[in-house]
Amino acid sequence: MDTAKRIFASFVEVLEIAFVAVMAVFIIRNFLVQPFLVNGASMEPNFSNSDYLLVDELVYRFRDPRRGEVIVFRYPGDESTFYIKRIIGLPYERVVLKDGVIKIFGDESNEKLELEEPYLAPGLLTRGENDVILGADEYFVFGDNRSYSFDSRSWGPLPAKDLIGLVRVRLWPLNNISMFEAPTY
Numbered sequence: 001m002d003t004a005k006r007i008f009a010s011f012v013e014v015l016e017i018a019f020v021a022v023m024a025v026f027i028i029r030n031f032l033v034q035p036f037l038v039n040g041a042s043m044e045p046n047f048s049n050s051d052y053l054l055v056d057e058l059v060y061r062f063r064d065p066r067r068g069e070v071i072v073f074r075y076p077g078d079e080s081t082f083y084i085k086r087i088i089g090l091p092y093e094r095v096v097l098k099d100g101v102i103k104i105f106g107d108e109s110n111e112k113l114e115l116e117e118p119y120l121a122p123g124l125l126t127r128g129e130n131d132v133i134l135g136a137d138e139y140f141v142f143g144d145n146r147s148y149s150f151d152s153r154s155w156g157p158l159p160a161k162d163l164i165g166l167v168r169v170r171l172w173p174l175n176n177i178s179m180f181e182a183p184t185y
Helices: 002-032
Strands: 035-036 051-057 071-073 080-090 094-098 100-105 113-114 130-133 137-140 163-172
Touching: 035 113, 035 163
Parallel strands: none
Antiparallel strands: 035 051, 051 163, 071 080, 071 163, 080 137, 094 100, 094 130, 100 113
């Protein structure tokens, strides 16, 4: 009889540990960090097809996204599709793309910033022509591989509600593990 009670108590303890582990994974996965697998070449040379990334889902609950940050978001045309791009334009800014040059005009001061993008492949031109004024909760995003990226140049501003989070870490491939920060402009 003593043995049966010990086996039952051990079984209950294993169930409790399993429950706590499942709940911890659920909370971490759904509210803090989400894995993301890069699919495609739109962010090369910085992110390649099959890179395995960790996305910080918590940071934008405490602060606004910043220019240059690499984000994962739901594509505005199909909420079931996830994209990875770099933030170029922020709310209330005017983004002008002409002759391969990106110019950002501030919201009130009309101050102009001409983007220098050291993370792009040498000699890469940003094709297209855009002149967009962003609303209160809108961002303009580009892929780093501008020639092969379907981004805000094609479908317009990204609504803030579609943001998932900030790319923090590349875990795969193992020879390319790294952490990421936004560049300084």
